[in-house]
Amino acid sequence: MNFINKLYQLSRPIVAIGLIAVLAIVIFPIKTVQAADMSGSGYIIKMGTINIVSGTVGNSSVKLSTTVGQTVSGEFETTGYRLRSGFQHTATSEPFSFSLGTDAISLGSLIASTFGGANTTLTVGGAGVHGYSVKAIEDHSLQIGESQSTIPDTVCDPKEKCTPNRASPWTSTISYGFGYNMSGDDVDQNDFTDSTYFRPFANNQSNQVPVTLMGKPGRTEKATATITFQANISPTQGNGTYENSIQFIALPSY
Amino acid sequence: MILLLFPLFSPRAAEAGVLGLSLSPSIFEANIKPGKTITQVFTLKNNSAAEQTFVARVIPFTPGDALGNPSLRPNLLPEWLKYFSLSNSDIKLNEPFVLAANQSTQLILTINVPGRTGSGDLYSTLLVSSVVKDTPNVSSTMGAAIGSNLLLTISPLSHPPSLVRISDFAPTKTSFLFRYADVYLVDSLTPIYFSATAKNLGKYFVKSAGALKVEKNGANVSTQNLLANNILSNSERVLEGSPSGQLVYKPSLTSFGNYLVTLDLRNENSSSHAELTTLVLPIKITAVTTIAILVISSIIKVNKKKSDVKK
Numbered sequence: 001m002n003f004i005n006k007l008y009q010l011s012r013p014i015v016a017i018g019l020i021a022v023l024a025i026v027i028f029p030i031k032t033v034q035a036a037d038m039s040g041s042g043y044i045i046k047m048g049t050i051n052i053v054s055g056t057v058g059n060s061s062v063k064l065s066t067t068v069g070q071t072v073s074g075e076f077e078t079t080g081y082r083l084r085s086g087f088q089h090t091a092t093s094e095p096f097s098f099s100l101g102t103d104a105i106s107l108g109s110l111i112a113s114t115f116g117g118a119n120t121t122l123t124v125g126g127a128g129v130h131g132y133s134v135k136a137i138e139d140h141s142l143q144i145g146e147s148q149s150t151i152p153d154t155v156c157d158p159k160e161k162c163t164p165n166r167a168s169p170w171t172s173t174i175s176y177g178f179g180y181n182m183s184g185d186d187v188d189q190n191d192f193t194d195s196t197y198f199r200p201f202a203n204n205q206s207n208q209v210p211v212t213l214m215g216k217p218g219r220t221e222k223a224t225a226t227i228t229f230q231a232n233i234s235p236t237q238g239n240g241t242y243e244n245s246i247q248f249i250a251l252p253s254y
Numbered sequence: 255m256i257l258l259l260f261p262l263f264s265p266r267a268a269e270a271g272v273l274g275l276s277l278s279p280s281i282f283e284a285n286i287k288p289g290k291t292i293t294q295v296f297t298l299k300n301n302s303a304a305e306q307t308f309v310a311r312v313i314p315f316t317p318g319d320a321l322g323n324p325s326l327r328p329n330l331l332p333e334w335l336k337y338f339s340l341s342n343s344d345i346k347l348n349e350p351f352v353l354a355a356n357q358s359t360q361l362i363l364t365i366n367v368p369g370r371t372g373s374g375d376l377y378s379t380l381l382v383s384s385v386v387k388d389t390p391n392v393s394s395t396m397g398a399a400i401g402s403n404l405l406l407t408i409s410p411l412s413h414p415p416s417l418v419r420i421s422d423f424a425p426t427k428t429s430f431l432f433r434y435a436d437v438y439l440v441d442s443l444t445p446i447y448f449s450a451t452a453k454n455l456g457k458y459f460v461k462s463a464g465a466l467k468v469e470k471n472g473a474n475v476s477t478q479n480l481l482a483n484n485i486l487s488n489s490e491r492v493l494e495g496s497p498s499g500q501l502v503y504k505p506s507l508t509s510f511g512n513y514l515v516t517l518d519l520r521n522e523n524s525s526s527h528a529e530l531t532t533l534v535l536p537i538k539i540t541a542v543t544t545i546a547i548l549v550i551s552s553i554i555k556v557n558k559k560k561s562d563v564k565k
Contacts, residue, residue, distance in 0.1 A: 082412060095276040095280070097277075097299075097301060098398055098400045099272055099398065100273045102272065104389040105393055105396070106392045118393075126278075215323065229394065249381070251401040254281055254405060
């Protein structure tokens with residue numbers, strides 16, 4: 001018993017130190033350190049002017065990222081212009097690019113009051129230091145040819161109507177229409193809270209403007225998001241092939 | 255009018271596949287004297303799995319938000335759109351052209367500013383859109399478009415006058431504990447993030463050159479340069495620090511007392527200044543030390559009582 005008592009008394013300070021350590025970790029959380037542009041055995045030195053030639057040169061110990069071209073000072077009076085394009089601080093390893101996983105989607109044969117869907121990816125690269133946005137707009141609602149027979153743009157569940165700028169849950173099978181959900185990089189997670197949140201596309205025929213699907217301020221090397229299309233038709237929806245066109249527009253920020 | 259965004263219809267059977275394109279550079283800035291002509295070459299690449307038809311257009315834009323996102327205005331058809339043309343022999347603005355899979359081409363954009371053009375800025379986007387293909391038995395055909403922003407200043411002056419003001423300079427809500435006037439109470443172990451906006455009240459776009467500096471008793475403690483973002487005429491722009499985009503000062507363990515934080519914007523012919531004071535105190539260190547002392551003293555007391563009882 002004496003031995004156990006001694007062990008107990010010895011353990012008290014250890015418990016106290018442990019408690020203090022836990023408190024310290026809670027109050028001073030460990031954070032990752034991020035650094036950019038300087039790493040390894042050499043240097044990256046950046047200079048800015050107009051690109052006639054640009055790129056990264058060097059050997060194993062030194063790397064120079066540089067541009068060669070027209071200097072700015074004193075040129076304006078003689079030439080009548082001053083240019084800046086692709087200047088160094090916006091340079092990335094690749095040009096601004098945008099791609100869609102497919103150029104057409106099929107929702108298949110839709111069954112009344114049953115959700116049908118399809119998805120594809122949107123990928124943006126080389127957005128540079130300022131960031132980018134991807135917007136979308138449809139030419140019109142899904143319709144058969146030039147007829148007036150349409151699948152309307154969704155308003156989502158009746159109690160929380162979604163709009164081209166605001167997503168809301170769409171789980172009710174008696175709510176008919178066509179819309180989309182977004183997930184992945186640079187998607188507004190506050191709007192597309194989960195996979196049940198949908199929006200209708202902005203509709204060109206209704207004079208609406210393209211709406212942002214994904215985007216980010218600041219440097220973006222690569223971002224990929226998934227767009228999920230969803231449709232639900234009423235039992236009275238006429239048979240036929242309903243179609244529209246959706247334009248996705250990737251714009252760099254300035 | 256937004257139909258202008260939709261490329262010309264080109265019926266053609268096609269298989270569904272990856273649709274992609276790239277355009278470089280993504281921004282072009284110029285200051286041009288009236289009566290001058292300039293040329294800029296853009297490189298367009300078809301990254302799609304198949305041949306694609308594209309259309310290049312110049313579309314005016316207005317500032318869409320304070321983050322530098324343009325808001326395209328295809329329904330605006332100002333006279334100055336006539337200043338833009340493509341000097342390519344086989345590609346014209348607003349007309350379709352074909353690129354094979356993985357083929358690149360150069361778009362030679364010429365901007366011809368007539369001699370009597372008034373001074374001011376012209377903001378537009380060179381937008382290249384894929385022509386939406388007619389694909390049978392699908393629900394939605396999709397087109398991809400990509401843009402490059404064109405910021406033009408028309409002025410006889412090399413450095414036209416600018417007028418920029420800093421507004422709303424303050425630590426973010428989670429960065430300080432208490433505020434009294436322009437003094438913010440902060441903890442010495444918590445990074446202080448700042449937010450600030452610049453307003454361009456002038457007629458021409460400017461760059462957000464400048465720095466966030468932290469001083470104590472007149473001695474510089476920290477300097478962070480601003481990212482050189484473009485602030486368009488009559489618009490606002492959130493200021494960002496280099497390189498992360500965040501304006502931030504990270505006090506050290508030994509930081510204590512009053513720190514003057516200044517934010518300076520400077521251009522060729524204008525400047526703006528804002529400042530605030532942070533009172534840095536070791537609040538977290540004090541809290542942990544106090545708790546530790548309390549815990550240890552309680553243990554000692556309990557142990558002492560136990561040993562007294564035994565005796």
